[in-house]
Amino acid sequence: MPSSDTMTFGSAMPAVSVHRKRRSLAAHATAYALSAPALFLMGLLLIGPVLVVLMMSFTDYSLGNASFEWVGLANYAEMLEDDVFVKAIGNTLLYVGIVVPASVFLGLGTAMLIESLTFGRAFWRAVYFLPVMATLMAMAIVWEFMLNARFGMISQLLTLLGLPAKNWLQETSTALPMLMVIGIWQALGFNMVLFMAGLTSIPRDLYEALELDGGSSSWSRFWTVTWPLLSPVTLFVVVITAIRSFQVFDPVHVLTKGGPNNASMVLIYQLYQEGFDFFRSAYAAGLTVVFLVFIFAITWVKSRVMEKNVHY
Amino acid sequence: MAAVGIHAIQKSFGSTDVLKSIDLAIEDGEFMTLVGPSGCGKSTLLRIIAGLEAQDAGSISIGGKAVDDRRPSARNLAMVFQSYALYPHLTVGQNIAVPLRMRNLSMTERLPLVGRLSPKAAGKKVEIDRQVRRVAEQLDIAHLLDRKPKQLSGGQRQRVAVGRAMVRDPNVFLMDEPLSNLDAKLRVHMRTEIADLHRSLGTTFIYVTHDQAEAMTMSSRIAVMMEGDLIQVAPPAEVYDDPADIRVAEFIGSPKINILSGIVTNQGTVGCNGVEIGIQPDCPAGAEVKLGVRPEKLEIAGPAPGRLTAEIRHLENLGPDMLVHLRMRDEADPIVARCPAENLRTARVGDQVGLVFSPGDVLVFDGTTGLRQPSRFAVPAPEKIHA
Numbered sequence: 001m002p003s004s005d006t007m008t009f010g011s012a013m014p015a016v017s018v019h020r021k022r023r024s025l026a027a028h029a030t031a032y033a034l035s036a037p038a039l040f041l042m043g044l045l046l047i048g049p050v051l052v053v054l055m056m057s058f059t060d061y062s063l064g065n066a067s068f069e070w071v072g073l074a075n076y077a078e079m080l081e082d083d084v085f086v087k088a089i090g091n092t093l094l095y096v097g098i099v100v101p102a103s104v105f106l107g108l109g110t111a112m113l114i115e116s117l118t119f120g121r122a123f124w125r126a127v128y129f130l131p132v133m134a135t136l137m138a139m140a141i142v143w144e145f146m147l148n149a150r151f152g153m154i155s156q157l158l159t160l161l162g163l164p165a166k167n168w169l170q171e172t173s174t175a176l177p178m179l180m181v182i183g184i185w186q187a188l189g190f191n192m193v194l195f196m197a198g199l200t201s202i203p204r205d206l207y208e209a210l211e212l213d214g215g216s217s218s219w220s221r222f223w224t225v226t227w228p229l230l231s232p233v234t235l236f237v238v239v240i241t242a243i244r245s246f247q248v249f250d251p252v253h254v255l256t257k258g259g260p261n262n263a264s265m266v267l268i269y270q271l272y273q274e275g276f277d278f279f280r281s282a283y284a285a286g287l288t289v290v291f292l293v294f295i296f297a298i299t300w301v302k303s304r305v306m307e308k309n310v311h312y
Numbered sequence: 313m314a315a316v317g318i319h320a321i322q323k324s325f326g327s328t329d330v331l332k333s334i335d336l337a338i339e340d341g342e343f344m345t346l347v348g349p350s351g352c353g354k355s356t357l358l359r360i361i362a363g364l365e366a367q368d369a370g371s372i373s374i375g376g377k378a379v380d381d382r383r384p385s386a387r388n389l390a391m392v393f394q395s396y397a398l399y400p401h402l403t404v405g406q407n408i409a410v411p412l413r414m415r416n417l418s419m420t421e422r423l424p425l426v427g428r429l430s431p432k433a434a435g436k437k438v439e440i441d442r443q444v445r446r447v448a449e450q451l452d453i454a455h456l457l458d459r460k461p462k463q464l465s466g467g468q469r470q471r472v473a474v475g476r477a478m479v480r481d482p483n484v485f486l487m488d489e490p491l492s493n494l495d496a497k498l499r500v501h502m503r504t505e506i507a508d509l510h511r512s513l514g515t516t517f518i519y520v521t522h523d524q525a526e527a528m529t530m531s532s533r534i535a536v537m538m539e540g541d542l543i544q545v546a547p548p549a550e551v552y553d554d555p556a557d558i559r560v561a562e563f564i565g566s567p568k569i570n571i572l573s574g575i576v577t578n579q580g581t582v583g584c585n586g587v588e589i590g591i592q593p594d595c596p597a598g599a600e601v602k603l604g605v606r607p608e609k610l611e612i613a614g615p616a617p618g619r620l621t622a623e624i625r626h627l628e629n630l631g632p633d634m635l636v637h638l639r640m641r642d643e644a645d646p647i648v649a650r651c652p653a654e655n656l657r658t659a660r661v662g663d664q665v666g667l668v669f670s671p672g673d674v675l676v677f678d679g680t681t682g683l684r685q686p687s688r689f690a691v692p693a694p695e696k697i698h699a
Contacts, residue, residue, distance in 0.1 A: 208364050208384075209397035213476070214414035216385040220422075224410070228401040 050292065056285035063279040075286035085287070087262045088270040091176055095266060096245040099183040104237055106184065107191025108230070114192070115199050125196070132189040136182075140254035143182050144169065175256050175264040182251050187244065191237050198233030202226065232306075239302045246294055267291055314375030314483040314516060315340040316361060321370035323356055330356050332540040333370070343510045343517045347527040348537035349563065354520045355488055357537070361518065362486055363387050374483055385414075390477035391486040394493065396469045398461040398476075405444050405457035408475045412440045415480065447475045467498045474509070484516045491526060503529050524564045528552065536560045558682035561604045561675060567635060567648045570610065572603045572620075573679070582676070585642055587620050593676040593687040600679030609673035610649035612636060612656065612665050619666035622647055624659060638665070 057075050061068035079085045114124045131139060146152050147168045155165035168174045206225050215224055227234075249268045252258055258265035258273070267287065275284030316338040323331040330353045338344045346354040359365040361372055363384035371378050379387050390411070398407050413422055417440075420426055421433035428434070448454040451471045461469055470490060477485060490506070491499045507530045510517050521527055527534045528548045535545045536559075544556040555561035561569045574584035576599045580592040584603060593601055615621045622638035625646065634656050638647040649667070659665070676685045 203395065203397065205393050205395055205397040206399065208362075209391070209393060209399075209476075210410070210414075211364065211384045212362060212389060212391045213411040214385045215410070216383050217419075219419065220414065223422075224399070224414075228399070231401070 053285045053288050053292075056282055057289050059282045061282045063275075063281045068282070071282075075283050078283065079286060079290070084262055084265060084270055088258075088265045088267050089290075091263075091265055092246060092248070092267040095176065095180055095183065095248060096242055098180050099187060099245045099248075100238060100241045102180075103184045103187035103191050103241055104234065107188050107237065108195050108234070110188065110192045111195035111199055112226075115196060125193070128189040128192050130189065131186045132193075136186055136250040137254060139186070140182070140251045143178075143251070144255055147178065169255050170260055172260055172263040175260060179248070179251050179256065179264055182255075183245060183248060187241050191241060194233055194237050194240075195230065198230045199226070202229045235302060235305060239298060242298050243295060246291065246298075316484055316516060316518065317371075317373035317376075318357070318361070319371045319373070321357065321360060321372070322368045323353070323360065323365070324368060329540050331360075331367075334537075334540075334542050336535055336542060336545060338516060338518060341514050341516055343507070343519065343530060343532045345519045345521060345527040345531040345534050346537060347521055347524060347534055347563075350522055351539075352537040353540045354522075354537050358486055358488055358518060358520045361484075362389055362391055388483045389486055390480070390482035390484075391488065392470075392473045392477050392490045394489040396461075396473040396490075396493075398469060398472055400461055403458050403460055404453060404464070404472050404475075405441075405448070407461065407472055408444045408447055408479050409440050411476060411480050412443060416440065443479055444475075447479045450478075451475050466494050467502070470494060470502065474506075478509070478513065482515065484518060485510075485513075487517065487519045489521055490519075491521070492523070499526075506530060525566065528564065534564075536563065538563075554684075555604075555675065556684050558602055558604065558677040558684075561677070565606060567607050567650070569604045569606050569675075570647045570649075571645060572605070572640075572643060572647075574601050574603050575599070576601060585620055585640060587618060589671060589674065591671040591674050591676065591687050591689060593685040595676075595678070595685055601685065602677040602679055602682070604675035604677060605669050605673060607635070607648045607650040609669050610647070610651075611668040612649055612651055612659065613668045615664050615666040619668065621664055621666055624661050624663045624665060627656070627659065627661060629653060634659075638667070640667075 058070055058072060059068040060071045060074070110128055114121055114128075117124070146154050149155050149165055149167040149170075152165075154168075158165050166174060168178045202225065206229070207221060210221060210224055215221060247268055248266055249272065252264060252266055252269045253272070256264040258269045268291065271284050271287040271291065274280045274287060318334055318336040318338070321331055321334045322329070334353075334357060336344075346357060348354050356365060360367045363379070363382065367380075371380050373379060374387060374389075399410065402410070416436055417433060421430055421436070444457070445454060448457055451474060453468060453471050453475065456464060456468060456472075461472065464472065470493075473490070487506075491502050494502060503526060506517075506519075510530070519526075519530065528551075531548055533545060533547050534551050536543045536551060538557075538559050544551060544560050546554070551560060551564050555564065558571070562571070572584050574582040574589065576593060576595045576597050577583045577588065578597045579588075580597065582589045582591055582593065582601060582603065589603065591603075593599075595601060613619065620640065622640040624636060625639050626637040628635035628637070630653075632653060633650050634653045636649045636651060636656065636659070638649065640647055647667070671689050674687075676687045677683065678685055
């Protein structure tokens with residue numbers, strides 16, 4: 001009896017597994033068929049353009065040309081020789097390196113100050129958020145007016161104090177710093193609102209527990225509760241500000257056009273010039289790839305840090 | 313260890329008076345439970361003792377000294393919060409260490425890198441680690457020291473919160489509904505543990521709860537609060553057997569005490585549902601009174617003249633005992649009797665039965681104020697009639 005049992009069992013096995021395989025194939029086919037439209041659209045709209053840009057960066061295509069040649073890494077080799085590109089990369093990194101920490105810490109400080117107010121919170125929140133709501137293009141014109149050497153209010157104020165007025169946006173030494181000031185001014189309000197949301201989500205009883213545990217100074221409140229509990233928000237704010245700072249374009253375009261003498265040239269503005277002023281589409285594609293590499297790098301660092309440190 | 317004095321504490325939020333002049337003396341080493349329904353002001357009172365909330369009037373003293381102008385950190389209290397309030401980014405060990413780090417290390421010694429340079433700080437940190445381990449072993453959580461609060465169960469978090477409170481030697485332990493987030497079984501278990509902890513530490517405990525069972529099982533004394541007033545302060549047995557107010561009688565005890573309405577007769581006894589109850593309260597004839605009888609003091613008997621009668625509506629078998637839910641004519645609230653199950657073998661839902669109780673077990677309350685009325689047994693004291 002046992003042998004016949006084993007026999008039946010043994011012979012039944014392959015049949016079952018073949019049957020299962022067939023069924024799972026069928027199930028998979030259905031799943032692929034159902035997700036095909038979404039996958040197709042994702043490929044077409046999200047991944048496709050990136051691949052096209054990557055391929056274009058290996059050609060010598062110019063806008064309006066009827067044909068192109070494959071030139072391998074020639075565009076990238078040219079970048080290394082290109083003084084404007086080197087300047088643009090340097091300026092962009094410097095811009096990000098200043099604007100991100102400044103707007104993050106000022107945003108956090110502003111948020112904490114406003115949250116500590118007993119009244120008038122809504123007013124100050126609106127005031128600091130104003131630059132975020134106004135388009136940067138329009139606000140750039142306001143800044144241009146304010147910074148005008150002859151009748152700008154900043155220059156007038158300096159003259160009043162007996163200090164020399166400058167043509168801030170036209171001088172090599174001040175053009176980029178001025179753009180940074182505008183960048184910080186704009187990002188601060190957005191970061192502040194995010195930090196405010198983060199601050200209100202910290203449970204009050206943690207501060208009360210700390211108070212009873214003996215931590216009564218604002219210093220220990222900040223380091224023991226506020227800062228660690230804000231770390232997910234802080235990471236998010238840093239990443240968002242970094243990506244937006246890498247993309248800085250509007251004020252450069254309106255106020256300095258990357259000048260004087262490329263002193264305020266940044267990556268995206270060079271990309272715009274190469275692509276739409278000089279019609280060197282392939283070179284612009286190469287610059288786009290460089291830009292995307294930076295963005296991917298930030299995103300990668302973010303997800304690594306996120307995994308390790310800032311989840312509770 | 314210290315005694316806590318609460319003198320004429322008042323507090324209102326906007327136009328609502330949350331605490332209406334509370335006076336309470338808590339003795340050194342006592343387990344005092346503040347109990348009452350939600351919104352009675354018990355948590356506010358605890359927060360005022362802790363210094364987390366400022367009173368509008370009155371004074372708090374700890375160990376005989378007024379502490380009203382002291383910050384919470386300077387009052388040397390430890391508190392277990394309802395939410396446990398564990399620091400989510402710190403491990404269990406670091407959570408328990410916070411009170412010691414805050415009090416024993418200077419600001420620079422607490423810094424992650426600079427702190428390592430000081431040899432004195434290193435010695436202190438070893439001592440802190442030793443204390444944390446001692447407490448963790450006492451609470452049976454030593455194996456969890458490296459975990460984050462997120463990775464713990466509710467009961468384990470509760471222990472960590474207790475550990476953080478007991479790691480240093482506070483004057484008083486404050487506990488704000490510490491068991492309310494636990495499941496029923498664990499809550500019963502933790503009652504014993506907290507009572508044990510109080511016995512072994514000998515420190516003053518002030519415990520806030522809305523659960524009368526917690527108050528009854530753990531406390532040396534219970535302070536019953538209602539609508540911002542302190543109604544009765546007494547040991548658990550006294551609060552149960554000798555409540556000062558009908559609200560206390562109704563709040564303490566489960567199932568709830570049975571309340572019957574009655575009127576004082578010309579003979580001075582109480583008429584209730586056409587039956588004369590052999591008890592003489594100190595009230596004028598014609599006064600309305602409320603009679604309270606605990607469910608376990610009621611017995612079920614056959615209907616007879618001169619006996620309160622009721623209809624059985626539902627029988628709840630608890631094993632050794634049976635809860636008999638009864639409906640009496642002219643009484644709005646149902647009556648519950650708790651009787652040994654073997655006495656009720658033949659009882660069926662729908663039966664008309666008589667209710668028997670000893671006049672000595674009847675608590676008389678004023679019909680309008682709800683205050684307890686002293687009463688005597690009518691002479692001759694009627695015999696208890698058995699079924």
